[in-house]
Amino acid sequence: xxxxxxxxxxxxxxxxxxxxxxxxxxxxxxxxxxxxxxxxxxxxxxxxxxxxxxxxxxxxxxxxxxxxxxxxxxxxxxxxxxxxxxxxxxxxxxxxxxxxxxxxxxxxxxxxxxxxxxxxxxxxxxxxxxxxxxxxxxxxxxxxxxxxxxxxxxxxxxxxxxxxxxxxxxxxxxxxxxxxxxxxxxxxxxxxxxxxxxxxxxxxxxxxxxxxxxxxxxxxxxxxxxxxxxxxxxxxxxxxxxxxxxxxxxxxxxxxxxxxxxxxxxxxxxxxxxxxxxxxxxxxxxxxxxxxxxxxxxxxxxxxxxxxxxxxxxxxxxxxxxx
Amino acid sequence: xxxxxxxxxxxxxxxxxxxxxxxxxxxxxxxxxxxxxxxxxxxxxxxxxxxxxxxxxxxxxxxxxxxxxxxxxxxxxxxxxxxxxxxxxxxxxxxxxxxxxxxxxxxxxxxxxxxxxxxxxxxxx
Numbered sequence: 001x002x003x004x005x006x007x008x009x010x011x012x013x014x015x016x017x018x019x020x021x022x023x024x025x026x027x028x029x030x031x032x033x034x035x036x037x038x039x040x041x042x043x044x045x046x047x048x049x050x051x052x053x054x055x056x057x058x059x060x061x062x063x064x065x066x067x068x069x070x071x072x073x074x075x076x077x078x079x080x081x082x083x084x085x086x087x088x089x090x091x092x093x094x095x096x097x098x099x100x101x102x103x104x105x106x107x108x109x110x111x112x113x114x115x116x117x118x119x120x121x122x123x124x125x126x127x128x129x130x131x132x133x134x135x136x137x138x139x140x141x142x143x144x145x146x147x148x149x150x151x152x153x154x155x156x157x158x159x160x161x162x163x164x165x166x167x168x169x170x171x172x173x174x175x176x177x178x179x180x181x182x183x184x185x186x187x188x189x190x191x192x193x194x195x196x197x198x199x200x201x202x203x204x205x206x207x208x209x210x211x212x213x214x215x216x217x218x219x220x221x222x223x224x225x226x227x228x229x230x231x232x233x234x235x236x237x238x239x240x241x242x243x244x245x246x247x248x249x250x251x252x253x254x255x256x257x258x259x260x261x262x263x264x265x266x267x268x269x270x271x272x273x274x275x276x277x278x279x280x281x282x283x284x285x286x287x288x289x290x291x292x293x294x295x296x297x298x299x300x301x302x303x304x305x306x307x308x309x310x311x312x313x314x315x316x317x318x319x320x321x322x323x
Numbered sequence: 324x325x326x327x328x329x330x331x332x333x334x335x336x337x338x339x340x341x342x343x344x345x346x347x348x349x350x351x352x353x354x355x356x357x358x359x360x361x362x363x364x365x366x367x368x369x370x371x372x373x374x375x376x377x378x379x380x381x382x383x384x385x386x387x388x389x390x391x392x393x394x395x396x397x398x399x400x401x402x403x404x405x406x407x408x409x410x411x412x413x414x415x416x417x418x419x420x421x422x423x424x425x426x427x428x429x430x431x432x433x434x435x436x437x438x439x440x441x442x443x444x445x446x447x448x
Contacts, residue, residue, distance in 0.1 A: 304353055308346055
């Protein structure tokens with residue numbers, strides 16, 4: 001069993017216990033979110049010992065060099081001395097400016113950040129409810145077009161942060177955020193490349209930001225956005241997206257319903273329709289956000305349909321396993 | 324250094340060759356009905372990194388795999404029935420990938436020999 005040293009605490013990890021779980025068991029509060037190796041809230045740094053490669057897989061080369069690792073998926077074979085990284089995105093104070101309803105279970109939260117906050121639409125931030133409880137939300141706003149940061153927060157059954165957002169957030173409240181992180185955003189390196197965006201539920205948030213960012217930056221290639229839900233109640237920003245479609249000839253918007261038939265809407269699952277419409281994705285850039293099952297299977301299908309692996313940006317909205 | 328003094332990895336084209344090969348190879352493997360079921364439900368980013376490590380090794384490049392790593396890494400697949408026919412399928416996909424990239428036949432044979440050398444460890448024998 002590996003021995004973990006954190007500050008003055010030294011303890012042994014149990015069988016199949018992650019570094020995060022071990023520290024939590026010791027009563028040491030480490031910020032964490034998804035507990036699935038996605039949100040990077042629980043990032044730590046090894047002062048001694050080498051983190052297992054699996055716990056560093058999705059980090060940048062720079063972070064790996066510094067010995068950073070994700071403590072929630074770190075199951076070391078050897079002893080480690082660990083610390084919180086000094087270069088984790090700083091926690092910043094922000095004020096809730098507006099809370100608006102987008103659909104039955106999704107709110108748009110607008111935050112004003114006091115510090116100079118740089119981000120690209122589609123990246124995510126961590127929203128902290130308290131010292132140890134946070135969740136990741138994607139940015140739907142475009143800094144050049146919008147005032148403040150826009151988040152689409154869906155109420156999750158038993159969700160500790162989403163319930164707090166839905167029930168307690170109100171204009172004027174001070175909260176803490178951390179970010180921006182992630183590489184799911186538009187880059188203007190090839191303005192003629194075709195873009196395919198597929199999202200379910202509040203997975204529209206990053207895509208709404210990316211589409212408007214691309215159009216604002218003068219993207220010339222075809223842009224196809226598929227937003228899926230079971231029924232009409234799960235779709236939102238319909239008017240705004242239809243207006244964008246009117247305004248830009250290269251932008252097409254497809255609201256899709258998988259369990260309801262309505263004129264003006266595509267019938268079927270968004271990702272199935274998207275791939276059936278464009279079976280050859282060679283040279284396309286693909287953005288996938290929302291339900292993890294949809295994201296993972298569509299990532300594979302897009303890749304098999306010819307999209308280069310590095311041109312597929314996927315953001316699976318993992319619901320936290322436990323808190 | 325003369326052409327004959329170069330390592331296999333240098334002759335094939337080093338990391339750039341691996342990067343060119345990884346999408347082609349991984350797409351072939353995922354699309355191959357003989358073996359695609361072994362990749363169901365795996366995280367593609369992690370899997371792509373593994374494919375890259377495998378190709379680096381097959382191309383004679385730097386790697387840290389030991390025979391024991393190969394055994395451990397594939398033990399759960401051997402339990403699911405991984406056998407010689409599946410290994411053969413991967414070998415075919417590897418050769419087809421290099422042919423597509425116009426790697427000369429003698430270098431393909433060298434890379435295939437390196438990959439072949441892992442067979443018993445991969446299959447847990």
